[in-house]
Amino acid sequence: MGNNPSMLTQYDIEEVQEHCNNLCGVSLSFFCDYAAKFCLDVNQQEIVSLYQRFCQLDRNAKGFISADEFMSVPEFAMNPLAQRLLKMVDGLNFKDFVAFLSTFGPRASIEQKIGLIFKVYDSDGNGKVTFNDILEVLRDLTGSFMSDDQREDVLTQLLQEAGYTMDSCLLLDDFIHIFANSDMKMEVEVPVD
Missing domain, CATH: 1.10.238.10 (EF-hand)
Incomplete structure (x- = not known):
């Protein structure tokens, strides 16, 4: 091409x-x-x-x-x-x-779409997302608007609500389980001339 x-x-x-x-x-x-x-x-x-x-x-x-x-x-x-x-x-x-x-x-x-999100969190490509992996993404997203303690508290609560702990290693299937029922919108329209 x-x-x-x-x-x-x-x-x-x-x-x-x-x-x-x-x-x-x-x-x-x-x-x-x-x-x-x-x-x-x-x-x-x-x-x-x-x-x-x-x-x-x-x-x-x-x-x-x-x-x-x-x-x-x-x-x-x-x-x-x-x-x-x-x-x-x-x-x-x-x-x-x-x-x-x-x-x-x-x-x-x-x-x-969830596979792409998983890949963003799994920055080392080992097929697992840890508490610290998610914390790093939250740090990137929130910057100085949240302290590390606030991020950890929020993440701990979210994981508990989803049935996981700080020690859990999430796999792609776990991400699908967590996100599949959400109203996730991740769309970009391709402009056609």
């Missing part, structure tokens, strides 16, 4: 759709168990729009987007979790870029 939006062919579009349908075979392993069929429904115009945006971000036409290029997006750079997200998005090629963004689409399953 070239980095010129006009070079995106019908074959390329179909290849991106197929790639998203086979997410388990790519480096985005956190989608593996709960891959949604989002990209089956992505229309060609959405893929072309995403490709144009990808090319704008890929300033050096390398075929992937670096961490610095992601940080050039003000909404991304201002996100308090930007550094955690960078670990997931640094070096994405176009196909993986679409697969990653599909998590924020309205057709993505709740399990796919």
Whole structure:
């Protein structure tokens, strides 16, 4: 796939759709168990729009987007979790870029969205989220608005309400159990020119 939006062919579009349908075979392993069929429904115009945006971000036409290029997006750079997200998005090629963004689409399953959230908390990638992992994310999100003691108290209470303790190691299934019944909204609309 070239980095010129006009070079995106019908074959390329179909290849991106197929790639998203086979997410388990790519480096985005956190989608593996709960891959949604989002990209089956992505229309060609959405893929072309995403490709144009990808090319704008890929300033050096390398075929992937670096961490610095992601940080050039003000909404991304201002996100308090930007550094955690960078670990997931640094070096994405176009196909993986679409697969990653599909998590924020309205057709993505709740399990796919929770899988992304889990990955944000599981910063060391060991498949477990500890009390301290969650505390670090809370620290990133709340900054100086809460003290460490306040964060610990809130987190302890939330874990207890969900049936867990400070010593619990949460797995992806635990996150699904906790979040599946919530009214979580994690959607971004893809603008189509």
